[in-house]
Amino acid sequence: MRRRLLGVLLAFSVVAVACFAVPLLTALSDERTKGLELSRTADLAWFAMLAKYADESGSPMRLQSELLSFHALYGEDVLVVDSDRNLVASAGDIDAGQDEVPHLIDVALRGGTTSYIPSIWPWSSEDVLLARPFGTGIGVSGAIVMRASVDQAAADVAVKHAMVLTGAVVAMGVCALLCGYVTRWVLRPLANLERGVRALAEGRSGAEVPDTSGPPELRDVVSSFNRMSRSLAEAAATQAQLVADASHQLRNPMAALRLRIDAMGGWVPPERDRSYQAVLREVERLEHLMDGLLKLALADSKATSLAAPREAAAGEPALPEAGDEVCDVAVVLPERLDAWRDIADAGGVHLASPSADDGEPVPIRMAESEFAQVLDIVIDNAVKHAGAGATVRTEVRADGPEAYLQVTDDGPGLPAAELPLATRRFWRSTRGHAPGSGLGLTIAERLVVARKGRFELRRVDPHGLSVRIAVPMSGPAPLPRARAQAATARGVRQPTP
Template sequence: MRRRLLLVLLGFSIVAVAGFAAPLLRATAAERTQQLVLARSADLDRFAGLADHAFSTGDRSQLVDEAVRYTELYGEPLVVVDAARAPVVETGGLRAVDVADATDKALRNELAGPVPWLRPWSDGDLVRYRPVGDGTRVTGAVVLKASVQRATQDIGERWALIAAGALTALLACGLLALVLARWVLRPLAELRSGMRAVGAGSRRSRVPVDVGPPELRELAMSFNRMSAAVADAEEQQRRLVADASHQLRNPMAALRLRVDALERRITPEGASTYRSALAEVDRLESLLDRLLALATADRGPEPTGTAEVAEIAVGRVEAWRSAAEAAGVALSAPRLDEAVADIPPDELTQVLDVLLDNAIKYAGRGASVEVRCEGCALIVRDTGPGLSDAEIQQAAQRFWRADRHRGSRGSGLGLAIVDRLVSARGGAMHLEHVEPHGLSVRLELPEAR
């Protein structure tokens, strides 16, 4: 957008400067041409008067002297002829036969036509003529061959000044367009960054409200108010979830005690129902724990520590090995690069527990689960049934579960918690297919500095 706006502003600037410079160039050339014509017309009038005096008195000495002196001084030859076309004065090597056409026009009492305005590259000489006489009777003619070199040089110098001024004005317009574009577009860039930050999960993202036009400042203030309102609503939701989880833990603990106390009184006929109730209590406790973990993750990162990724991965693999063997899943860690990630050890442990729990639970008997550390990239890969493309897009949503897993234990919050914890630390979670089947969860963790 900046480029398009600059092109538009510069286009208008070029048109404006050209619209000012072009008439000025033409006017300058026309003015200097007119000056040359007027100056030579005055000289012709003077020599026409001297020639008329010489023809009437018969004394041609003054005319000849003045003509020779003029040519020596200005370097411009002239010719004076009488009514019979006989040369009276010829200076500077100019002969009457060389300007016979101009002489004929003057003797016919014709006026010299207008002169096209000169340009810096104009060359040649300007031939001007004047009849000698009183207007009713022509007694001779004066023809002057004027050089245009000095005039074209003056025009070139003036055009150079105008071009320099136009270029300076164009540069000034370009700088002004750049400043104007930055003034207008900077608030939009700030708003774009703010919206991206909000979309990435940043809370209370704010943009400056003291730059740009008033309309964009008002838009920036509206964005800040919206961001604050969204953050407040999210914080209220998080507190509600956290408070509800905390408040339900005590009744849940009391329910657990009562259910456990009933075990000795359960008859064989009611054992199945009792085990179902116990499993439901376990599920509710797990759900409360996950809700509390999610609320904690939503709160944002606390003061951080660093974690040895490979060391924690080895510890969690060993901790889950017995569960994997019981589920008929082969758990291994074939590659563990040494790396230090910018994430607290307890959070990385929680993340790995969720991923290993999911992989062992859903991969199925006979499958394998691998944990790899490639630098600060932590990968948990299984050879289970995996997820479809549509399911991968929804897997990190809260409370989402695949249709085929709705009957199994779980809350649908595990990957949501992982995604929230990792993204809060500046990392990212990626879910990918494994050929020929399976699922790979790749965590890009920020490297500790």
């Protein structure tokens, strides 16, 4: 937009300067041309008077002397002939038979005058022929022809044109500076507003932009954006805090309720056992829902902290960016698969070993705890919904600046219309009856996108579901610890069935 606006302003400036300079250049040329024309017309009139005197006295000596002086001063040729075309006097290289001279003599002998000089420009160089008659008031005694040079006039015009063009260039420079200043003044609030909108879209809480520069109308727009950003930040913070507080505060009553219900198990009559089991299932569903809400609140908080810039206090070293955590996919993935293998076997689901690029480290820009949480959600989703007899396969691939993880199952999958809905909060497919809160894939997507990655769901032919995760890599260098050391140094965390 800046280029377009600057281009329009500069084009307008060029047209404005040209509209001023071109007429001025033309006027200067016409003025110098008219001056030369008047000067040579006066010279011809003087020579005509001398020629008349010479014709009356019979002595052309004075006329010849004046012609030679004129030629020596201006370098221009003059020819004087009588009515019979006989030479009376001349100066310079001109005679009655050259070029257009005979025609001009004919015009002059018929009483006509040729005094027109075309407009002179800096590149003009061709001499101009002028002519007029001389004689008494009742007859023409002869003709005078002058070859006028335009070199000096062209040089004068060139000097004046150079001054005008220099002024035009200076004016264009001033206009360019003014256009640049106006463009920055107008567009700086828009650029700040664009950065603020991008920051708000990336999840930065309370993103604001300065509203101290630019036109008043744009400053009002920026002020409105800042008020909207603050309102959204307060609403988001209130919502996240409400979810976190509600989930946390409900844990103790829910735990007490669970203990009481479990203690009542031995006192429930057989005819009430069905109702008792339904109550247990509802309590478990509420526990899963509260856990999911708390994890979602933590995921939102993490995404916001990653989007917000971190600044160090004055005099302190720069703080590391929130997205500098690194983990190795080739280390974390086998651990999580081993942790889920018993649960998958109990459900009749085969959890295949991962397929990676020659077992090389695949470092990604994501905290190990976050990546493990994403893997737990995706594997849990595949094991629960693929069904008995299904196979879950994982594949890791590093391609350019990103690492790709794909978890595929050959279960029933999801219809194409439901794929965009699967990552919505609390959404659950109507095709299955597996327990869950409907928040797992939402949390996984939120964590991946917060790391500037992509979380995609795709159908598998002829049936099944594929979860494709792309996360930026941290670089080709291996992580400080080796894979074998990592497997023995940490215990494998077991997921909750």
